[in-house]
Amino acid sequence: LSRRPGELRSFQNGLPPELWIHLAVVACGDRLEETLVMLKSAVLFSHRRMRFHIFTEEALKPEFDKQLRQWPDSYTKKFEHKIYPITFSAGNPQEWKKLFKPCAAQRLFLPVILKDVDSLLYVDTDVLFLRPVDDIWKLLRHFNSTQLAAMAPEHEIPKIGWYSRFARHPFYGAAGVNSGVMLMNLTRIRSTQFKNSLISTGLAWEDMLYPLYQKYKNAITWGDQDLLNIIFYFNPECLYVFPCHWNYRPDHCMYGSNCKEAEREGVSVLHGNRGVYHDDKQPTFKALYEAIRDFPFQDNLFQSMYYPLQLKFLETVHTLCGRIPQVFLKQIEKTMKRVYEKHIIIHVGPNRMH
Numbered sequence: 001l002s003r004r005p006g007e008l009r010s011f012q013n014g015l016p017p018e019l020w021i022h023l024a025v026v027a028c029g030d031r032l033e034e035t036l037v038m039l040k041s042a043v044l045f046s047h048r049r050m051r052f053h054i055f056t057e058e059a060l061k062p063e064f065d066k067q068l069r070q071w072p073d074s075y076t077k078k079f080e081h082k083i084y085p086i087t088f089s090a091g092n093p094q095e096w097k098k099l100f101k102p103c104a105a106q107r108l109f110l111p112v113i114l115k116d117v118d119s120l121l122y123v124d125t126d127v128l129f130l131r132p133v134d135d136i137w138k139l140l141r142h143f144n145s146t147q148l149a150a151m152a153p154e155h156e157i158p159k160i161g162w163y164s165r166f167a168r169h170p171f172y173g174a175a176g177v178n179s180g181v182m183l184m185n186l187t188r189i190r191s192t193q194f195k196n197s198l199i200s201t202g203l204a205w206e207d208m209l210y211p212l213y214q215k216y217k218n219a220i221t222w223g224d225q226d227l228l229n230i231i232f233y234f235n236p237e238c239l240y241v242f243p244c245h246w247n248y249r250p251d252h253c254m255y256g257s258n259c260k261e262a263e264r265e266g267v268s269v270l271h272g273n274r275g276v277y278h279d280d281k282q283p284t285f286k287a288l289y290e291a292i293r294d295f296p297f298q299d300n301l302f303q304s305m306y307y308p309l310q311l312k313f314l315e316t317v318h319t320l321c322g323r324i325p326q327v328f329l330k331q332i333e334k335t336m337k338r339v340y341e342k343h344i345i346i347h348v349g350p351n352r353m354h
Contacts, residue, residue: 021051041130
């Protein structure tokens with residue numbers, strides 16, 4: 001069936017399930033713009049088609065639809081989307097809603113809600129992709145037979161990390177993990193019995209969440225992330241830890257550069273936590289956010305995003321994060337070259353390239 005201009009694709013049964021990339025986000029309160037910029041970064045650079053699973057409040061639903069409808073067809077054909085209400089299938093919904101940030105706990109229930117989805121990439125709203133989502137999706141292939149989720153460490157230097165200094169609950173490894181970028185094999189999560197501190201036998205994911213929260217609710221600070229740390233403390237064999245360049249935060253540069261993989265590879269996924277896209281504390285992060293937000297879809301990526309970004313970065317060299325601009329620019333430059341070359345080959349033809 002052909003679509004009318006401006007009509008969005010909701011889920012259809014075109015491609016085989018294994019060919020889709022599934023991306024989930026939970027957006028409440030004032031996170032509409034941030035979420036749209038994150039989705040825009042995913043669409044700008046990715047190759048495979050994606051399914052966006054957007055969990056949001058009723059009030060934001062029409063605005064998401066309206067904004068996504070305004071994107072050009074050349075981009076909307078790269079994804080389908082579905083908007084879900086905020087729902088909690090276990091325990092007290094009001095309690096879950098107050099956990100850390102509004103609606104943040106929703107992501108704990110994704111394996112239960114998305115019953116037909118095999119694997120999923122969950123990201124916080126303040127995440128930006130600086131390379132194709134395809135690349136982080138490929139990490140699913142790296143899982144061994146017991147691993148069912150992947151996250152990056154919360155900190156690269158345990159002795160100055162938050163968990164190792166302040167946590168009053170168990171956490172994964174030496175420094176805990178950050179849940180802002182989380183790759184999941186939902187099929188495995190649904191079929192696993194998890195070791196826990198509640199009973200001597202294993203518990204299914206859904207059955208474990210609320211009792212675990214009840215036990216630790218007075219000890220946790222970062223809500224759902226703390227609960228995930230507790231779960232993987234008791235089930236370390238279930239977690240694949242990916243390097244920090246897949247979840248690069250201000251903590252990786254504001255005390256001096258401590259993400260060696262980003263120095264080598266460049267930042268792959270930027271995570272602007274601490275609200276850094278919206279204040280002036282980390283101008284490097286803000287510059288990247290604004291460059292993607294303000295990029296006109298049909299423009300040339302180099303002229304309208306990369307070169308202005310380079311100029312903006314010149315203004316941030318006095319900051320600790322701004323001292324290492326190549327870390328932020330390496331992947332995005334490589335990605336843009338790939339997009340540009342692909343465009344030339346498709347639209348000009350390989351025989352006319354010199």
